[in-house]
Amino acid sequence: MEAFKNPFSLHLNAEDFLPAADEEKQQLIIMRESTTFWKDAWRRLTHNKVAMAAFVVIIIAILFAFVAPSFYPYAYDQQIRGSEFLHPMQYSAKELKAISAGQSVFPHFLGTDMHGRDMVIRLMMGTKISLLVGIIASMLVLLIGTVYGAISGFFGGVVDLVMMRIVDVIYSIPDMLTIILLQVTLKAPLTNLFDAHPSLGWLQAMGVPMVSIFLTFSLLYWTNMARIIRGQIMALKEQEFVTAAHALGASNSRIIIKHLIPNCISVLIVTATLEIPRAIFTEAFLSFLGLGVMNPMASLGSLASDAIGGMESYTYLLVAPAVAISLVILSFNLFGDGLRDAFDPKLKENK
Structure with a gap:
């Protein structure tokens, strides 16, 4: 008969110190190995089939625009x-x-x-110009908007009030009017600059209209990015790690650059990705109106503009650039949405 065990006894039970059995060890096995934020975001992104399909289309478009012309027998300006x-x-x-x-x-x-002129190589050049415009414009928006929004959100008070009112004023400026004015006012200075610096020939090949588009993005289109970063910084600056950095004597610039902006990196990546299709669409729209690249250079918008006159007789000239614009813009939007879902911790799933 098993001896009676007093539950209130202070004596230790020797059976509690016996080696664990195999069944008990299995209960302590970690079902899922530890991971980092980036690995977890990549895992969720790869599970998003729509975003990955859009990413594949983007890679194909990049190869088509930047690699394929090297192997194609025709030139984009060859008549x-x-x-x-x-x-x-x-x-x-x-x-x-x-x-x-x-x-x-x-x-x-x-x-x-x-x-x-062969339409395939023209389409390659048009896709290349449109992608370059989208990427360069988004980088300009990212740089200016991040710096401006971080300063406004970190200091707050009167500084934030004045800076945000400036954003409201810039947001109300019509971009089309700005582009036309820049093209008129910058034509002579840019021509002199290109003549004095032959190394800028690649920029000269795009023409004054494209440079004015880049400047317009730098001057006007960073406002949304600044507002988003401002909101992120205002929420992060109240965290304990910022207080600790202040206590250790870190300067304001160091706190912004080393602590706050790195914690906004996921928002920056998503917002910059979603800015690319916006820039591509703006460039295509302006080129369609004749305010974009100049012949013999081509963008997707200028190709569609050249083909609109013979749309009934030569429909194929319009279909190709229209399909390319739609695919590129749709792919970047879908991929940006996938990145947003992957980086959002509220959507985290236990898979």
Whole structure:
């Protein structure tokens, strides 16, 4: 008969110190290994099939715009005489004669335009310019908006009041009017700058209208980013780690750069990603109106603008850039939404 055990006894039970059995050890196994914030965000992003499909489309667009032109036999400004307004996979009389003579002629997969220029390489160049505009403009917006919003949110008070009223004034300025005014006022200074510095030839190739678009984004389109970062900084500056940094004698600039902005990195990435399609759409819209790149350079908007005149007879010239604009903008928007869901801790799932 088992001896009676007094539950109020102060004596230790020797059985409690016996080695654990295998079944008891299995209960202590960690079901999920520890992870970092970035690994967890990447895991949730990869589980988002729509965002990953959009990411694949973005990668394909980048390869199509920046890598494929190196292997394509035609140039974006090459005019092939006798090959004007060729339909997709159609050859001109001169090319057919060369084929019959045994020569190899690379096909025009999307046809040619009114000047006999191959549409595929023109589409590559248009996608490249549009992506460059979107990326450069978003980086400018990210830099200016982050610095401005961080300063406004950190100091608060009168500084925040004045800075936010400046944002309200800038937000009310019409961007189209600003772009037109910049194009008129900056034409002569930029021309002199390009002549004095030949190393800026790549920027000169884009033309004064594109430079004015970049400046407009720098002057006007950072306001949304500044408001978002301001709200994040105002919430973070009340945390204990900021108080500890003040107690250790850290300067305000160090607290902003080393502590506050790094804690906003996920918001910065998402907002900058969503700014890219906005910049691409703005550039395409302006180029469609004739305020973008100048011939022989091409963007997706200028390609659509050139094709609108012969839309009924040469529909294929409009379909290709229109589809490209739609795919690129939709992919960046979907990927940005996927990043936002991945970085948002409130949407964290136990998978």
